[in-house]
Amino acid sequence: MDIQTIKQRFGIIGHDTYLERAIQVAVQVAPTDLTVLITGESGTGKEVFPKIIHQSSARKHGPYIAVNCGAIPEGTIDSELFGHEKGSFTGAHEARKGYFEVVDGGTIFLDEVAELPLSTQVRLLRVLETGEFFKVGSSKVIKTDVRVVAATNVNIPEAIEKGKFRQDLFYRLNTVPIIIPALRERKDDILMLFKKFASDFAEKYRMPSLQLTADAVRMLESYRWPGNIRQLKNVTEQISIIEKEKLVSAETLRLYLPAESNTSLPILYKREKEDEHLSERDILYKVLFDMKKDILELRQTIAALSTQSSMDEEEVKQNNAQLIRQFVNETKAFEQPYQDVEIQNADDDNEIHPSEVIHDDLSLEKIEIDMIKRALEKYKGKRKNAAKELGISERTLYRKIKEYNINL
Secondary structure, three states: OOHHHHHHHHOOOOOOHHHHHHHHHHHHHOOOOOOEEEEOOOOOOOOHHHHHHHHOOOOOOOOEEEEEHHHOOOOOHHHHHHEEOOOOOOOOOOOEEOHHHHOOOOEEEEEOHHHOOHHHHHHHHHHHHHOEEEOEOOOOEEEOOOEEEEEEOOOHHHHHHOOOOOHHHHHHHOOEEEEOOOHHHOHHHHHHHHHHHHHHHHHHHOOOOOEEOHHHHHHHHHOOOOOHHHHHHHHHHHHHHHOOOOEEOHHHHHOOOOOOOOOOOOHHHHHOHHHOOOOHHHHHHHHHHHHHHHHHHHHHHHHHHHOOOOOOHHHHHHHHHHHHHHHHHHOHHHOOOOOOOOOOOOOOOOOOOHHHOOOHHHOHHHHHHHHHHHHHHHOOOOHHHHHHHHOOOHHHHHHHHHHHOOOO
16 A cells, blocks of 8 residues: 555545655555564654554454553553463452463554563563463463564663663564654644644534634644644644634634743753753752852952943942842742852842852852761761762762862
């Protein structure tokens, strides 16, 4: 079957190059028995591709089952997948076949495969490599002929690094990878999808179909859609039901697009490789230490303004007060945990003296050195325990000891 036929049969909407590439790979790998791993963000429609693979293969007349690995409790996942013998655990009143036995000769789709416990991952690896497994509570080997297609929205290499996913299982699953693009990467398809959903809901609820103004179309296409197609469909349904006016403007659309939750920390800390595994408190320390430099620059700026003969006394006071207020407002979020660090605000009569902005004996550097020394003394020089007490990594603590020449 060609790509257009596949789209029509499985209800796929869009002309994005990467989407069509994913469909093409699914069709090409279908006649084989190779294991396929489908990756993509939640809501991108990954569940359609295992059906394409199954229906385009020689197994299409065999059984097909989709299993959401994240929805099955850890204590019963082995029994669900591989079955169990009577009396093998509390509540096992009779023997039961697992999915791998039931789907013999067909295809099993393991959605959210990264949610599998490590012990279950070992069992799955054996099935993939040998086609054999044991029921829970049995020593009898059972053979099965099952095509496995898996999917995840988790970054598996990161999960491997954290010890949550087996590297050998990843390579075994990832024989043929299929990557589903996020909706924000398919901007030309967004309006097409909206119109399709609007038409479907108009028919379902027997009402006129939604229309978009030009500014609403621009907003629709520029939004990031963190929930992807699922979110777009939900938003379209909400507007269809709630709004009486069927010509939707950008102002109306904005009511249904939640603000994206982004970190308030500076982006440079998010992207620095050496800080990838630092705790939130560790990052906060870094922000505060860099703020020290900003405070010193602020003092220099105020001093320079104070010496400019071209300004009268009242103008200097006003400029100084404005700078102080601006800085204090920008750093309010960090004041609470560090009440000892005082930044003097402008008083009512705008009397600001540059030397009073921050006191050297209350500098962040001195506070940090003092905290490090206390932690090291508490744990008798054991850096690992001291770092844990401070909420920073041992590597960061070592760097700070060397930087401040702290004697242990």
